[in-house]
Every structure is written in C-alpha cells, then in structure tokens.
Amino acid sequence: MELLLRRLAVVVAVVALTAATAAEGYNITKILGDHPEYSQFNKLLTETRLAGDINRRRTITVLVVANGDMGALSGGHYTLPTLRHILEMHILVDYYGAKKLHQLARGDTASSSMFQESGSAPGTTGYVNITQHRGGRVSFTAEDAADSATPSSFVKSVKEIPYDLAVLQISKPLSSPEAEAPVAPPAPVNLTELLSKKYCKNFAGLLASNADVYSNINATKDNGLTLFCPVDAAVDAFMPKYKNLTAKGKAAILLYHAVPDYYSLQLLKSNSGKVSTLATASVAKKDYSYDVSNDRDSVLLDTKVNSASVTATVKDADPLAVYAISKFLQPKELFKVTEDLAPAPAPECSPGGLPPPPRSPRRWRWQLEVVV
Ligand SMILES: *[C@@H]1O[C@H](CO)[C@@H](O)[C@H](O)[C@H]1NC(C)=O
Numbered sequence: 001m002e003l004l005l006r007r008l009a010v011v012v013a014v015v016a017l018t019a020a021t022a023a024e025g026y027n028i029t030k031i032l033g034d035h036p037e038y039s040q041f042n043k044l045l046t047e048t049r050l051a052g053d054i055n056r057r058r059t060i061t062v063l064v065v066a067n068g069d070m071g072a073l074s075g076g077h078y079t080l081p082t083l084r085h086i087l088e089m090h091i092l093v094d095y096y097g098a099k100k101l102h103q104l105a106r107g108d109t110a111s112s113s114m115f116q117e118s119g120s121a122p123g124t125t126g127y128v129n130i131t132q133h134r135g136g137r138v139s140f141t142a143e144d145a146a147d148s149a150t151p152s153s154f155v156k157s158v159k160e161i162p163y164d165l166a167v168l169q170i171s172k173p174l175s176s177p178e179a180e181a182p183v184a185p186p187a188p189v190n191l192t193e194l195l196s197k198k199y200c201k202n203f204a205g206l207l208a209s210n211a212d213v214y215s216n217i218n219a220t221k222d223n224g225l226t227l228f229c230p231v232d233a234a235v236d237a238f239m240p241k242y243k244n245l246t247a248k249g250k251a252a253i254l255l256y257h258a259v260p261d262y263y264s265l266q267l268l269k270s271n272s273g274k275v276s277t278l279a280t281a282s283v284a285k286k287d288y289s290y291d292v293s294n295d296r297d298s299v300l301l302d303t304k305v306n307s308a309s310v311t312a313t314v315k316d317a318d319p320l321a322v323y324a325i326s327k328f329l330q331p332k333e334l335f336k337v338t339e340d341l342a343p344a345p346a347p348e349c350s351p352g353g354l355p356p357p358p359r360s361p362r363r364w365r366w367q368l369e370v371v372v
C-alpha cells in the first residue's frame, strides 16, 4: 500500500511538472513579424492585447489582412475596445489549415470566433460562415453581415502549426455591424479610492504621493492592467526599507507591482510563468520581472528575493484586475537574492510569459505510461 502511494506521488509529481513545461507556445507577434506586409494588423493585435490571448490558446485560426487591405481598420476610425471586438471576429477558435479549408463537408461551415466567446456578441453574431465555392474559391462572412456586404476571400496560408495555429490571409476585413458597434468606455475608476476601500490604503498613499508613477499606472488601467497591491500590514513592515530607497528606486518598486496586461484570477490559478512589469518598460536594461505560479487554489509571486501570495481580489473586470498580496515585492534589481528562501519546489516557469494550458491529453497519458 505504502509503495503504491509513493509510486502515485511520483506520478503526480511528474504530471504536475509536465503541465508546467509542456507549453512550447508560439508567439503570433513574432510569426507575423516575419511578414512586414501584415505589420499593421500585427500592431493592432498587440495594442488590443489579443496577441497574448492568441498565444495562450490552442486550436486557433487567425485571419489577417495585408496593410493595403486594412480599410477602416487603419486610420483611427475605431476606439481600441471596438477594434478589439472587430479583431476578435477574425480569430476563429478552431483550426483551419488550407487543406481542411478546401475539404469542408457540404462546402460550408460556421465557426465560432473569439468575439462569440467573449460574451459581447449576442445570439449567433460572432460566428463566421466559411463557404467553399465552385472552382475552389473559399470565402468568409460574419454571420451578421449585411446582405449587401461582399465576403472576404481566402488569399493564402501564411503559417500553419497543425493542429494548433493557422494564420490565413484574407482579402479584406470581415464586415460585422455587431463587432463594429461603438463600445462604451469602461466606467471611470479612481485607483486611489478603489485601493483605499479594500485592504490597500497604505499602498494607495504611496502611489498618490508619486505623481509620475500614479499617472503611468492610471494611464495603463483602461488597456489591460493587473495590479498587485500589498496589504496595509505588508506596507507597514516594508516602510523602513522603502524609505531607504532612492527616488528612482521608489518609483521602480511601485511600478514593479503593476503588470501591463489583464490577468483574471482564473487565468492566474491555471497558468505559471514570468510576467514583465511597468518597471521593466520604464527602467532601461533592467528585467524587473517575477514568476507567477499556483499551488492548489493559491497564486504565488516569487521575485527570488521574497515571495507573496494573493490574499484577496479587489477588482477583477477586464481590462483591470487588482489583487491584494501578503508581502511587499522586493525586486532582485534592488535587493539581495536570498538563495535559501526558496519555498516548496518551484514549478518550472516559461521565460516567455504565462504559457498556455497543456496541449493534448495524449501527451499526459504518454508521460504516465513512462513512469508507471
Ligand atoms: C451563414 O450560414 C447560415 C447557415 O448555413 C445561413 O443561414 C446564414 O444566412 C449565413 N449567413 C451569411 C451572412 O452568409
């Protein structure tokens, strides 16, 4: 019995490790970066934060258009939140390599898009009809397209990683009144007020007393921000060290608690990886990143100098997440790394940001067979 249990423990450990390392994700920004003819579309994927969403997914097809075909997508026609909806329409949550595209049963199919999955698309809007015409031409039409709208045609396959990612060029952006509808701007949030009300009054005070830092974080919050705010007791405990920092150090350590991307609690609980911070972007040649991992139901942040856990959610509503954490994070760029501090065996973290979930069940089973 005991032997069996021990063996089971080994299996569980190996499976856990596999889950953490199986992610050899791709980087859509890099893939499109090799094709300057799609640079505008690529830039929009980054600005709307969809690049990260694509990289975290498997089984996905991205419909891109060339710079000359961008139409209303270029030139400041739409606000960023509206552009996000439009581009979400161009991301199909299924894999359509060129081969599959030309072998559609019955000649047509409706695919769900990320817009449909986002919950912002009512009814069947958010679906994309894919039609194969006589002569082999394939076209794409948003389900809610006006009758007068002409379909977008398949031009060529840009990149295929079967059956994870397909990037296809289409002749022009999909037309969808629902996706193009103006998105109401997020309700204004007063960060100072938000943090002060729940757990993080002291941290709010530190931010408010540094105008540059405050305006940097404040300017990021409408386009994807995850803020880890140390609880009041943690700020009190850290104050002697904080006061000792130079003005630049103080600014850096405050920005270090802000990650310029939106991570829901659910995503943090199911992924491990390294995150960059606003300090990474504002202090030249310094890393200022840390590892995020999870252990059962808790989320851990590890800077290699100290570690903190998420203790409460202050706000979690795309594009802004604020989590209270147990300690003031100490960057290795400002404090000495303490080797023996390492908590439980740290899961391996991917250097390329939070990786996607494991790719296929087959991989897991294979690992199990090897071990047992
Ligand atoms: C999409 O396909 C469905 C079912 O095949 C059809 O009812 C609908 O009219 C199509 N929509 C467009 C815009 O082509």
Ligand SMILES: *[C@@H]1O[C@H](CO)[C@@H](O)[C@H](O)[C@H]1NC(C)=O
Pocket: 190, 191, 192, 193
């Ligand atoms: C935000 O709230 C704080 C505290 O309630 C207040 O002092 C500050 O004036 C508010 N800022 C804005 C821009 O409304």
Ligand SMILES: *[C@@H]1O[C@H](CO)[C@@H](O)[C@H](O)[C@H]1NC(C)=O
Pocket: 188, 189, 214, 215, 218, 219, 222
């Ligand atoms: C914070 O950002 C909002 C827009 O989201 C803006 O209206 C406000 O003036 C900003 N506050 C400060 C203090 O920069």
Ligand SMILES: *[C@@H]1O[C@H](CO)[C@@H](O)[C@H](O)[C@H]1NC(C)=O
Pocket: 240, 241, 244
């Ligand atoms: C502040 O800095 C001084 C000089 O570097 C050092 O001796 C002291 O221990 C520091 N205090 C704290 C609380 O870190």
Ligand SMILES: *[C@@H]1O[C@H](CO)[C@@H](O)[C@H](O)[C@H]1NC(C)=O
Pocket: 027, 028, 029, 030, 033, 352, 353
């Ligand atoms: C993806 O590639 C771009 C361009 O090469 C790079 O700037 C970015 O840091 C990469 N993202 C990740 C998560 O590795």
